[in-house]
Amino acid sequence: MTLDPQELGQSHSDLAAILQGLRKRAGLSGVQLARRVSMSQSKISKIETGRVTPSLVDVELILRALDAPPDLVAHVTALARIANTEWQDARALQRKGLDRKQVELAALERSASRFRYFLPTMITGLLATPEYIRASLAPFPGDHAKAIAKKLERQDVLYESAKRFSFILTEQACRWPLVPGQAMAMQIDRLASVSRLPNVRLGVIPMAGHMPWAPLNVFTVYDESLVTVEVSTGALVFREPRDIQEYLDEFRVFEGFSLWDEDARVKLGEWADHCRGISQDI
Numbered sequence: 695m696t697l698d699p700q701e702l703g704q705s706h707s708d709l710a711a712i713l714q715g716l717r718k719r720a721g722l723s724g725v726q727l728a729r730r731v732s733m734s735q736s737k738i739s740k741i742e743t744g745r746v747t748p749s750l751v752d753v754e755l756i757l758r759a760l761d762a763p764p765d766l767v768a769h770v771t772a773l774a775r776i777a778n779t780e781w782q783d784a785r786a787l788q789r790k791g792l793d794r795k796q797v798e799l800a801a802l803e804r805s806a807s808r809f810r811y812f813l814p815t816m817i818t819g820l821l822a823t824p825e826y827i828r829a830s831l832a833p834f835p836g837d838h839a840k841a842i843a844k845k846l847e848r849q850d851v852l853y854e855s856a857k858r859f860s861f862i863l864t865e866q867a868c869r870w871p872l873v874p875g876q877a878m879a880m881q882i883d884r885l886a887s888v889s890r891l892p893n894v895r896l897g898v899i900p901m902a903g904h905m906p907w908a909p910l911n912v913f914t915v916y917d918e919s920l921v922t923v924e925v926s927t928g929a930l931v932f933r934e935p936r937d938i939q940e941y942l943d944e945f946r947v948f949e950g951f952s953l954w955d956e957d958a959r960v961k962l963g964e965w966a967d968h969c970r971g972i973s974q975d976i
Contacts, residue, residue: 707744709777712770713756714742720760730759747777750934778934784927792836796844803851806916810945813863814909816870819845820852821861821896823884825877852891860895862948864909868898869965879969886962889955897952898961907947915941 717727717738724742728735733752740746741756748756753774757767787795796819803809811818819827827845831838851857868882889896899905912924921932921941932938953961 706747706777709748709753709770709773710742710744712773713748713753716757716760716762717742722760727756727759731755747933748774749778750774750936775934775937778932778937780931780933782929782931784929787928788834788836792831792834792838792841793844796841796848800844800848800851802916802920803848803857806919807857808917809857809859810915810942811859811861812909812913812945812948813861813867815864815912816867816872817863817881817885818861818912818914820849820859821885821888823877823881825873826881829872852888852894855893858893860897860945860949862897862899862945862952864899865901865965868962869969871969875969875972879966882962882966882969886959886966889959889962895954896958897949897954898958899948899952900961905951907951909948913941913944915945918942 717724722730724738725735728738731738731752733755737746741748741752750771753771754767757770762770799819811820816830817826819830822830822845824842824846827842828838831841852859863885868885869878871878873881885896888894914922915938916922918935918938919933921938923930923932923941932941952958
């Protein structure tokens with residue numbers, strides 16, 4: 695059987711309906727399918743009613759148990775990947791208010807306990823000074839005062855000892871002159887200060903030597919259950935375990951090229967001194 699990909703749709707409900715239809719066409723009850731794939735009958739029911747989004751592994755097991763033809767397997771697994779991915783449009787978020795995004799991020803930070811941030815372009819709000827935050831919001835319309843307050847409020851999470859943070863910043867992210875020289879020096883000093891917190895690891899990647907891997911995007915991994923990937927027009931949110939594992943693997947690669955602890959603080963000190971020198975020259 696061949697289905698046009700457009701017939702499959704791109705929603706959780708379409709995926710649920712297709713899987714339910716395939717089961718019924720195979721002449722199996724939910725209990726029988728559950729036995730074949732070693733899942734509970736209640737999980738099968740929740741998948742088929744759209745209350746649970748199945749992972750790619752779940753979908754592959756179900757399709758194999760239903761002896762689905764290869765062309766349909768390709769279509770349905772592609773749909774499952776879409777169902778496990780969310781797009782957050784930057785313009786839509788801005789219309790809701792600049793502080794709205796901060797509320798959503800705070801909720802993620804409350805629910806997770808292990809955080810990994812890869813920052814190739816800019817310094818994230820959790821590590822930013824008020825002046826740096828103000829400059830980062832300047833291009834966008836909205837209530838800046840409220841958004842700045844929310845960003846600074848979120849920084850309290852760094853002092854929760856039960857949570858663990860790992861930040862990797864490239865030299866470009868640390869030194870991009872978003873604010874004047876003296877303010878950049880203070881911002882870099884803050885990075886060094888935060889790196890001394892017992893629950894924080896902060897690494898930097900200098901632009902020197904050979905780097906056989908090119909970073910593409912800012913991304914954050916929350917525990918091992920969700921990844922956000924930032925682009926100019928918004929953010930992608932991945933919940934599929936295989937996608938999450940790819941970003942964890944990428945993070946580990948960059949860990950190996952990073953300076954940590956005192957080595958990182960020495961390098962940060964050099965960059966901060968350079969910014970102060972530029973400020974004095976001006």
